[in-house]
Amino acid sequence: MLLSRYERMIARRYLLPGRGEGFIFLVAGISLAAVMLGVAALVIVMSVMNGFRAELFDKIVGLNGHAVIQGYGGRLPDWREIVAEARATPGIIEATPLIEQPLMSSYNGRVEAVLVRGMRVADIRSNPSLKGKELSGSLASITPGSGRIGIGSRLAEALGAQVGSQVSLLSPQGQTTPFGTVPRIVSYT
Secondary structure, eight states: OOSOHHHHHHHHHHHSOOTTOHHHHHHHHHHHHHHHHHHHHHHHHHHHHHHTHHHHHHHHHHHSOSOOOOOGGGOOTTHHHHHHHHHHSTTOOOOOOEEEEEEEEEETTEEEEEEEEEEOHHHHHHOTTTTTOOSSSOGGGOOTTSOOOOOOHHHHHHHTOOTTOOEEEEEEEEEEETTEEEEEEEEEO
């Protein structure tokens, strides 16, 4: 039996109004409807989130790892040994060294804040989150010393840049002169 005698009596008392209990019925009805609506919204949101969990997880972790190892003062001179040690650790699937720096990008008078990541070419080409996702151009054209970079489609749209455009990266940590600090500006294709 689903409900005991006492539970049925309480449910009948508050859900079926007697004489002069119209207000109690109204409050109970609104409360019941609000709880039902809240539970339904929660079930729907949880179902949608669980359905997209794998895709969200792949997108978030595809470029941002589970753990980050950083050096004091922003320097990590023995990074090769650290990458080798991380890869040898049980449970570690992949370890990718990268340099990350917030900068400003500029093209054709437009300026956007960016988070620049420098990675080894082999790591860029083997990353499953990047492989085959190029909208225009090719990651194969990015080689060390070529002066070429890859940018996201939203940044390209915000800057108005296309494949072959000269995008400038500005670093506020530039050269100190008698007139103050001059930002360092480097152009890439």
